[in-house]
Amino acid sequence: MFGGLKAKLQAARNRLGSSIQTVITAPAAGTGALREPAPELVAVSPTVPEIPGTPAKPTIVDKFKVLLIERELIVSDKDVADALSELELTLLESDVALPATDAIIAHVRKSLVGKHRKIGESVDSLVVGALRDALLDVLGNGFDLLDYIRTHPRPVRILFTGVNGTGKTTTVAKIGSYLKKQGFSVVIGAGDTYRAGAIEQIAVHAERLGIKIIQHPEGGDPSAVLFDTVQYAQSHKIDVVLADTAGRFHNKANLMSQLDKIKRVMKPDLVVYVDEAVAGNDAVIRAFEFDKTIGADAVVLTKADMDSRGGAAISIAHTIGKPLMFIGTGQSYDDITPFNPAQVVEELLGDA
Ligand SMILES: Nc1nc2c(ncn2[C@@H]2O[C@H](COP(=O)(O)OP(=O)(O)O)[C@@H](O)[C@H]2O)c(=O)[nH]1
Ligand SMILES: [Mg+2]
Numbered sequence: 001m002f003g004g005l006k007a008k009l010q011a012a013r014n015r016l017g018s019s020i021q022t023v024i025t026a027p028a029a030g031t032g033a034l035r036e037p038a039p040e041l042v043a044v045s046p047t048v049p050e051i052p053g054t055p056a057k058p059t060i061v062d063k064f065k066v067l068l069i070e071r072e073l074i075v076s077d078k079d080v081a082d083a084l085s086e087l088e089l090t091l092l093e094s095d096v097a098l099p100a101t102d103a104i105i106a107h108v109r110k111s112l113v114g115k116h117r118k119i120g121e122s123v124d125s126l127v128v129g130a131l132r133d134a135l136l137d138v139l140g141n142g143f144d145l146l147d148y149i150r151t152h153p154r155p156v157r158i159l160f161t162g163v164n165g166t167g168k169t170t171t172v173a174k175i176g177s178y179l180k181k182q183g184f185s186v187v188i189g190a191g192d193t194y195r196a197g198a199i200e201q202i203a204v205h206a207e208r209l210g211i212k213i214i215q216h217p218e219g220g221d222p223s224a225v226l227f228d229t230v231q232y233a234q235s236h237k238i239d240v241v242l243a244d245t246a247g248r249f250h251n252k253a254n255l256m257s258q259l260d261k262i263k264r265v266m267k268p269d270l271v272v273y274v275d276e277a278v279a280g281n282d283a284v285i286r287a288f289e290f291d292k293t294i295g296a297d298a299v300v301l302t303k304a305d306m307d308s309r310g311g312a313a314i315s316i317a318h319t320i321g322k323p324l325m326f327i328g329t330g331q332s333y334d335d336i337t338p339f340n341p342a343q344v345v346e347e348l349l350g351d352a
Pocket of ligand 2: 246
């Protein structure tokens with residue numbers, strides 16, 4: 001996951017670092033900024049290993065990674081302009097939505113431009129710190145479903161929505177399995193009464209997972225099935241109701257009014273919008289439209305295993321203002337990961 005974006009961010013980080021290194025080593029000229037002359041800064045490269053027989057020749061990247069900011073460093077807008085334009089392009093190419101890209105660039109610029117006086121900090125940690133803060137800012141806080149369930153009256157009712165084929169039914173099964181392993185009791189409502197075979201599909205998952213399912217015949221009213229599911233949960237003291245629904249587009253008025261009715265009848269605590277990470281910016285736009293039309297409290301992005309660009313995962317929370325809750329990473333029940341922004345940022349910016 002995020003493999004492509006990670007490599008690109010690494011390149012952007014090196015590029016930003018070397019443009020700041022140029023500021024440090026260049027004589028104070030031109031911009032009028034007060035810069036420390038080179039002798040005030042210590043360029044040390046003790047970490048570059050000596051290979052016997054070959055004199056170690058640190059690359060420019062190695063150099064700036066250990067170049068320490070000893071006194072005041074002043075970076076101007078102009079110094080990082082080219083590197084920031086490259087970062088912008090990198091993000092857009094990775095399908096990061098424009099508003100999220102703009103926010104990241106503005107944040108990095110704000111962190112880097114101006115005065116820095118951090119004794120002993122390396123240029124690289126200055127750059128990584130700027131990128132980390134910018135990414136954390138757009139990724140938001142995530143959504144801890146376990147904590148939500150623990151702190152809300154039972155049964156917690158969760159309604160899954162989205163367009164066709166994005167992985168709603170699979171996600172309902174995966175989350176059912178995840179919650180069961182965490183010790184919660186679960187009932188699934190087979191709310192896709194529309195597509196042929198949909199009821200059987202979710203019923204097979206439920207049976208494999210040992211989870212109770214409530215179903216009506218194909219073609220029935222999904223509100224009625226989900227109403228029955230909630231009633232079952234109430235009378236059996238079940239912790240969580242997971243409601244599957246048929247896929248639909250936000251601009252199909254009749255299907256959206258059906259969803260509206262479902263909401264009125266089952267009164268979900270959470271409406272979860274499911275889309276696929278591989279759809280990139282399209283997923284972000286659809287999530288935005290869905291949220292506007294029917295509302296969404298959190299998002300799940302599936303098929304992240306098939307997406308190395310990572311753009312949708314980076315931009316969705318910032319663009320629609322709703323947290324990303326889980327990432328789907330494959331076809332097995334365990335292929336689901338709670339979205340943890342700090343972990344994702346470490347993965348993206350880590351050296352490994
Ligand atoms: N690779 C991969 N495939 C997935 C993931 N989630 C769902 N799928 C597959 O996507 C297809 C559609 O899933 P389904 O749950 O039926 O979508 P729905 O129409 O939204 O209910 C199925 O073949 C799933 O196995 C995922 O995280 N990774
Ligand atoms: Mg389905």
